[in-house]
Amino acid sequence: MKRHNLKNNLVILFIITLVSVTSCSFTTKDFDEDTDKDKVLIELITHVIEQGHFDMREIDDDFSKSVFKDYIKGLDPIKRHFLKSDFEEFEAFQTQIDDQIKNKNLIFFDLTVERYKKRMEEAKEFYAELLEKPFDFEEQETINTDYEQVDYAKSNKELKQRWRQQFKFSTLSTFHDLKQEQAQNIEDGEDVEIKSDAELEKEAREVTRESIENYFDTMSDLERKDWFNLYINSIASQFDPHTSYFAPRDKDRFDISMSGKLEGIGARLQKQRDNVKIVEVISGGPAWTNGELEVGDLIQKVRQEDEKEAVDIRGMRLDDAVSLIKGPKGTQVILSVKKVDGSTQTISIIRDVVEIEETYAKSSTVESNGDLFGVINLPKFYFDMQNYNERNAASDIKKELERLNEIGAEGLVIDLRNNGGGSLSTVVDIAGFFIEKGPIVQVRDAQNNTEVLRDTDSNVIWDKPLVILVNELSASASEILAAAMQDYERAVVIGSKQTYGKGTVQNVVDLNRWMRNNTTFGDMGALKITTQKFYRINGGSTQLKGVESDVAVPDRFSYVDIGERDYENPMPWDKIAPANYKVWKGYSNLDKVISSSKERLSNNAQIQMIDENAKWIKSQRDQNKFSLNYEGYDEEMTQVENMSKKFEGISQYNTNLVFKSLPYEKALMAQDSSLTEKRERWYKSLSKDVYVEEAIHVLQNLNVDENSIKLAARKD
Template sequence: MKRYNLSNNLVILFLVTLFSVTSCSFTTKEFDEDSEKDEVLIELITYVIEQGHFDMKDIDDDFSTAVFKDYIKGLDPIKRHFLESDFKELKAFETQIDDQIKNKNLVFFDLSVELYKKRMEEAKGFYAELLEKPFDFNTDETINTDYDKADYAKNNKELKQRWRKQFKFSTLSTYHDLKKEQEQKKEDGEDVEEKSDEELEAEAREITRESIENYFETMSDLDREDWFSLYINSIVSQFDPHTNYLAPQDKDRFDISMSGKLEGIGARLQKQRDNVKIVEVISGGPAWTNGKLEVGDLIQKVKQEDEEESVDIRGMRLDDAVDLIKGPKGTQVTLTVKKVDGSTEMISIVRDVVEIEETYAKSSTVERNGDLFGVINLPKFYFDMQNYNERNAASDIKKELERLNEIGAEGLVIDLRNNGGGSLSTVVDIAGFFIEKGPIVQVRDAKNNTEVLKDKDSDVVWDKPLVILVNELSASASEILAAAMQDYERAVVLGSKQTYGKGTVQNVVDLNRWMRNSSFGDMGALKITTQKFYRINGGSTQLKGVESDVAVPDRYSYIDIGERDYENPMPWDKIAPANYKVWKGYSNLDEVIANSQKRLSNNAQLQLIDENAKWIKTQRDQNSYSLSYEGYNEEMTKVETMAKKFDGINKFKTDLTYKSLPYEESLMQNDSSLTQKRQRWHESLSKDVYVEEAIHVLQDLKVDRSSIKLAARKN
C-alpha cells in the first residue's frame, strides 16, 4: 500500500516532509543570473505554484487587489503607522501587483517598506512624549479595536491621538490588574507595601513604555528579507491558507523542530494582529497537563520565575514572544492570558518536554447498569517516520480493541476531540478494524486523477456498537475516519456541529532543488497544497468538515474556528462516490440518534455550556472599551461575574466511574507516575457530559447479528 501523510494545517512541525518532492512533476528552471535574488525568488515561487498547486488561480487584477489588502494589513494591522496619504500612494498599485509579479518588478514592495520605516522613525520620535505624563482615568472616552473598519489617520496629529489611546488602553489594563492584585493581597492578609493610585499608574505606564520600546527595538532588527517574506506570503496565501513560503531562517527552524525536542509549555502559537494566540495545545505537554490554557486564548504578558515584572508581548514579533515563553525544563513561566470568554487569568506553567507516552492511544473501561464499555482516546494519528511497521496509531488501537474484546466490553467510544491529524495510512488501517473491507477515502490531485484508498483486509476486529466523539478541532485524518464510519453507518458521530474542515494536503518543497546554480544562496522552501481528500460518498471534508449525527453545543459553537476562520480557504466540492456498501449491523440507528438529540435538548449541563458559548460570542464581537477606570472596571467585573457563573460547567460530575484495563493496572503497581496520569484522565472523564452521552448511545444501539452474517456471505 502506498503510504500517505495527512498534516494538520495548524501543525507543520512534524510529518509533512514525508511528501516526496518528486511527486510533483517539476523540472529545473533557468534564471537570469543578472537578476536580484528577490526577483528570482518571485519567479521561482510563481513557477512552482503554477506547476504543482492543486487549484491554480489566475494572477490578475482581482488577485492583485487581494494581495494588496493582505500585505498592507500585515504591515500595519492596527493602522498606527501609515497615514491616509501613504495608503493612497500605495493604493495606486492595487491592481498592478499581478503585473509586477510577472515582470519581477519590486517597485510597490520597495515603496511600502520605505514608507513604513519612515513612519516608524517618526513614531519613535513622539512615543516618549505620550508616556511622559500620567493618564487621566476619570475622563469619559472609549477606544474601538475593530481596526479593519477604522480609517487611516489624516495627519500626524490624528496619528498621535491614535497612539495615545492605545497607550492609555494598555496602561489602564495593567493599572487595573495591579490595583486588583494589591486589593486581593490585602484581603488575603499578606504583608504588602500599599501603593497609591498615582504610584500604580506610574508603574503601569512604565510597563507600557518598556513594552513599546521592546516593540521598536524588535522592528528595527528586521531586515529586507523579513519584509520580503511577508510580501511573498501575502502572494502565495491567495491560493489557499496553507500554501506558505518558508524563508531560509524559517526553514532552518522547521528542520530543527522535525529532528529535536523543544522545551517549553507545549503549545503552538500564532500571531493575530498585536496578540499571540493559542492555536494548539499539544497532547502530553506541560500546558496540556496543566489544563488551563485552551485554543483561542490570547497571551498578553509573560513573567519569568526569577523576575518581579511581567513583559507585555502585545505588538511583539512572534519569534521574540516565543523565545520569552519557552525555556529550560523545570523552570516556571507565568502567563497573563485573556481567555476565550473575555476574562483575564494568570496561569503558571512549569516548562517541560512533551511526554511522548501521552501522545499515544490510551483506553479505559466504564460500567453502566451492568454493561461494560470501552473508551479509547487518540490524540493524533502517529507513526514512526523511519519505519511504519514500528509502533503506530493503528497497531496500538488494534491491541486496545483486542484487550477490550477479551474483557467483554459491549460498546466503544473513540475520542478524536482535539486530534489534529497525522498519518493517513493509519486512518485506512484503523477504519478497516470496523468493516470487512472497502474504500475509506478518495485522494484527488491537480490533474483530477483520483485514487481510492481501501481496506483490503476482510477481518473485523470490532463488530460491536461504536461512537466517535469529535469537536471543532478534530482535523484532517480525524475527519477522514469519522466521515468513513459515518458513510458506512458504522458509527454514530457525536460532538460539535462540524469538525475543523481541512480536506487538503501539503507538500513541503525545497526551492533550492529547482536552481541550476547556487549563486543566489539559500532560497528557502515552499509549503504547497497538492491534493484534496474526499469522503467515499463523494463529498469533500474541506471547509464543511464532518457534520455530527448528534450535534452538541460546546464553547466554540458560535464562533468561527477552523478552516472557515482563515482567508482564502479552498471551497467544498464533490466528486463521484466510491463503490461501497453500507454496514447493516444496527437495527435502530435512526431511532437512537433521534432519542439522543431529544435527551440532550433537556440536559441542564449542555444548556449551561450553550449559554456560555453565546456569551463567548458576545465577548469576541466586542470592539469598544471604556478608557475610564470606572467604566473599564465595570466591564471587567461583568466579565468576571459571568466567568464565575460558568464555573459550574467544570463542577459537573457524572455517576460513571472509569477504570484502566487489567494489563495497565498491572503496570501501575510499579509505576506511580502512570497511576497519577490515569487518575487524572479518569477524573476528567467522570466530568465529561459528552462521554456520558456517548455511553448512553452505545447502550441504546442494537446490533443485528443476522444482518452482519448475511452481508458477509454476500461479500
C-alpha cells in the same frame, strides 16, 4: 474575526497534518545569476505553484487586489503607522502587483517598506512624550479595537492621538490589575506596601513604556528579508491558506517540529494582530498537563520565575515573544492570559518537553448499569516517518481493541476531539478494524486523477457498537475516519455541528532542488503547497464543511469561527462521484437511537449551560469598544469575571461514571506511580464529561443484529 494569512510565515512550533514531505516531479528551471535573489525567489515560487498547485488561481487584477489587501494589513495590522495619504499612494499599485510579479518588479514592495521604516522612526520621536504625563482615568473616553473598520489617520496629529489611546488602554489594563492585586493582598492579610493610585498609575505607565520600547527595538532589528518573507507569503497564501513559503530559518523549525522534538510549554502559537494566540495545545506537553490554557487564549504578558516584572508581548514579533515563553526544562514561566470568554487569568507553567507517551492512544473501561464499555482517546494519528512498521496509531489502536475484546467490553467510544490529524495510512488501517473490505477515502489531484484508498483486510477487529466523539478542532485524518464510519453507518458521530474542515493535502518542496544553476543565491528555503484534496466515499469533500455530527451538541466554540472557514480564502467544498461501497447492516435501530440522543441532550441542563456559555464567548469576541474610564473599565471587567464564575459550574458536572484502567495497564501502574497519576487525572476529566456520558447512553441503546453483521465488499 478573520485570521490573517501572515500566520503561515510566523507560526512557531509548526505542526502540519497530512503532509507529504517530498521531492515531487516539478520541472527544474534556469535563472539568471545576475538577477537579484528576491526577484529570483518570486519567479521560482510562482513557477512551482503553477506546476503543482491543486487549484491554480489566475494571477490577475483580482489576485493583485487580494495580495495588496493582505500585505498592507500584515505590515500595519492596527493602522498605527501608515497615514491615509500613504494608503492612497499604495492603492495605485493594487492592480499592478500581478504584473510586477510576472516582471520581477519590486517597486511596490520597496516603496511600502521604506515608508514603513520612515513612519516607525516618526513614532519613536513622540511616544516618550505621550507617556510622560499621567493618564486621566476619570475622563469619559472609549477606544475602538475593530481595526478592520477604522480608517487610517488623516494627519500626524490624528495618528498621534491613536497612539495615545492605545497607550492609555494598555496602561489602564495594567493599572486595573495592580489595583486588584493590591486589594487582594490586603484582604489576605499580607504585609505589603500600600501604594496610591498615582503611584500605581506611574508603575503601569512604565510597563507600557517598556513594552513599546521592546516593540521598537524588535522592529528595528528586522531586515529586508523579514519584510520580503511577509510579501512572499501574501502572494503564496492567495492560492489557499495552507500554501506558504518557509525561509531557510523557518524551514529548519519545520524540520524540528516534524521530528517531534517539541520543547517549551507545548503549545502552537500564532500572531493575531498585536496578540499571541494559542492555536493548539499539544497532547503530552506542559500546557496540556497544566490544563488551564486552551485554544483561542491570548497571551498578553510573560514573566520569568526569577523576575518581578512581566514583559508585555502585545505588539512584539512572534519570534521574540516565543523566546520569552520558551526556556530550560524545569523552569517556570508565568503567563498573563486573556481567556476565550474575555476574562483575564495568570497561569504558571513548568517548562518541559512533550511527554511522547501522552501523545499515544490510551484506553479505559467504564461500567454503566451492568454493561462494560471501552473508551479510547487518540490525540493524533502518529507514525514513525522513518519506518511505518514501528509503533503507530493503527498498531496501538489494534492492541487496545483486542484487549477490550478480551475483557468483554460491549461497546466503544473513540475520542477524536482536538485531534488535528496525522498519517493517512493509519486512518485507512484503523477504519479497516471496524468494517470488511472497502473504500475509506478518495484522493484527487490537480489533473483530476482520483485514487480510492481502501481497506483490503477482510478481518474485522471490532464488530460491536461504536461512537466517535469530535469537535471543531478534529481535523484532517480525524475527519476522514469520522466520515468513513458515518458513511458506512458503522458509528454514531457525536460532537460539534461540524469538524474543522481541512480536506487538503500539502507537499513541502525544497526550492533548491528546482534550480539548475544555484551557485549564486544560497539557500532558497522551501514551499508548502497544496497538491491534493480529500473526498468522502460518498463523494463529498471534507474541505470547509468538515463532518457534520449525527448528534450535534453545543460546546464553547459553537458560535465562533475556529476552523477552515475562519480563513479568508479557503478552498471550496465540492463533490465527486461516490466510491462503490455498501453500508454496514449491523444496527437495527440506528435512526431511533440518534433521534433519542438529540431529544435527551436538548433537555440536558449541562448542555444548556454550555450553550449559554458559548453565546457569551461569542459576545465577548465580538466586543470591540472599551471604556478608557477606570470605573467603566472596572465595571466591564467585573461583569466578565462574574460571568466566568457563573460558568465555573460547567467544570463541576459529575456523570457518576467510574473509569478504570485495563488489566495490562494496572500491572504497569504498580511499577510506575507517574502513570497512575496521569490516568487518574484523565479519568477525573472523563467523569465530568457530558459528551462521554451521552456516548455511553448511545452505546447502551444501539441494538446489534448478529445475523446482519456483514458488509459486501466492493466489486472492482
